[in-house]
Amino acid sequence: MLDLGALSVDIQNSHILRGVTLKVGQGELVCLIGRNGAGKTTTLRSIMGYRRPNAGTIAFLGRSLTDLPTHAIVRLGIGYAPEESEVYGDLTVAENIELPTWTCPEGRPAAERIALAYQIFPKLRQYMKRGGTQLSGGERKMVSIARALALDPKLLLLDEPFEGLSPAIIPTISDGIASIRKLGQSVLMAESNVHHIPDDADRLYVMERGEIIFAGTPGEAKRDPAVMRVISGAA
């Protein structure tokens, strides 16, 4: 459903992405793994239309995204939970999660989309009235992922969903991702810590200095010493 073909992105005359080719199929969970600075966030931001490629293709459900503004890409069905969560502080948790049902009213009824978000992270019901500034890092991650789900996206992009979280909250997030998976939702997840890769990921892409240096299953990655050297030092 998502196809990146030889994608290259320059930022301030530096070649940040160099010929990135990757694929996410219907219902797949795909991980993009690499050290900090490898180019993972730039890849996701390029898919969302925040960065324009110098070369290469980005196609979603057979349609090119490279000429579309971000809001149109969202409407095609791509939800994005960025690395920094970006929860709106002047809105409550409930309002943050409802937001996509106001901005993108098409599709399934708002109540169903909101129910889906709370189904994935039931703990959020306790914080519904809390302001967006009164949340821990883990709660912000949950709100950010739940908000992306309330779009009822066909594909969800998660940028380092475990980054900077206390160990106590990590199982809540990984259970949430497992539940998203069970819904048949396609997910592309960027990750810098090999320990956070779900065992049931369909495919892993390892990125180094803007290039994909490996593509395969988590099992194949673990049997490849060169890949393990890169990804186990990735955290």
Ligand SMILES: Nc1ncnc2c1ncn2[C@@H]1O[C@H](COP(=O)(O)OP(=O)(O)O)[C@@H](O)[C@H]1O
């Ligand atoms: N706005 C920017 N201006 C200059 N350099 C940037 C910018 N965004 C990213 N980069 C550079 O691009 C490279 C890849 O960054 P990024 O995509 O954030 O990597 P990752 O998410 O894998 O940590 C880094 O070297 C980073 O310094």
Ligand SMILES: [Mg+2]
């Ligand atoms: Mg990043």
